[in-house]
Amino acid sequence: MARPSKAPERRAELIEVARQAVLDRGVLNLRLRDVAEGAGLSPGSVLYYFPTLADLLQEVQREAVARFCSAREQAAGTKTKPSDRLLAMIRSGLPTGPDDELCVLLYELGTIARRDPAYAARHITLYEQQVGIYTGILEAGAATGEFTLTAEPVSIARNLVALEDGYGLHLTQAVPTMETATAEAMLLSYARTATSNPLEDRP
CATH class of the missing domain: 1.10.357.10 (Tetracycline Repressor, domain 2)
Structure with a gap:
């Protein structure tokens, strides 16, 4: 039996991390790496769930x-x-x-x-x-x-x-x-x- 996908939970976590990053750094200073570090992931892993930082925001x-x-x-x-x-x-x-x-x-x-x-x-x-x-x-x-x-x-x-x-x-x-x-x-x-x-x- 296939394991249930954790993608929805991971996406929700990244949205929350990005929300806090916007509050902490502001949109103009925000980088993909900031979100990745906050989530404990690599930038490439973030892009697996959201094609671009703009999509995540x-x-x-x-x-x-x-x-x-x-x-x-x-x-x-x-x-x-x-x-x-x-x-x-x-x-x-x-x-x-x-x-x-x-x-x-x-x-x-x-x-x-x-x-x-x-x-x-x-x-x-x-x-x-x-x-x-x-x-x-x-x-x-x-x-x-x-x-x-x-x-x-x-x-x-x-x-x-x-x-x-x-x-x-x-x-x-x-x-x-x-x-x-x-x-x-x-x-x-x-x-x-x-x-x-x-x-x-x-x-």
């Missing part, structure tokens, strides 16, 4: 995007009122600071998206998924009368995601230019204006 990106979107969907999904869902969505999208591993990972991998269409496509998917969640919340709030929107739902949603991305870059710098609470307050200020709703926490 695409898997790191895919996993990071899935985790980030899932976490945001879950945060919003725990609430029922559109205003509460919007609050939860806003608070789930900002990095906690330079040590927020998932957000830092996404920003690091985003540098490759400027040059590689495959990475760009996944970042577009990440953006559109977040816009979709926001749009659904805004449409629900408008339908129930809880929100009086000052623009089309998708336009407000795109602005919210763009603001998150911009503030997130400031929050994840080695020396952050603002605190997460400040960025959240500015996002909420825009959201309150855009929805004509105070978006206050309820007991």
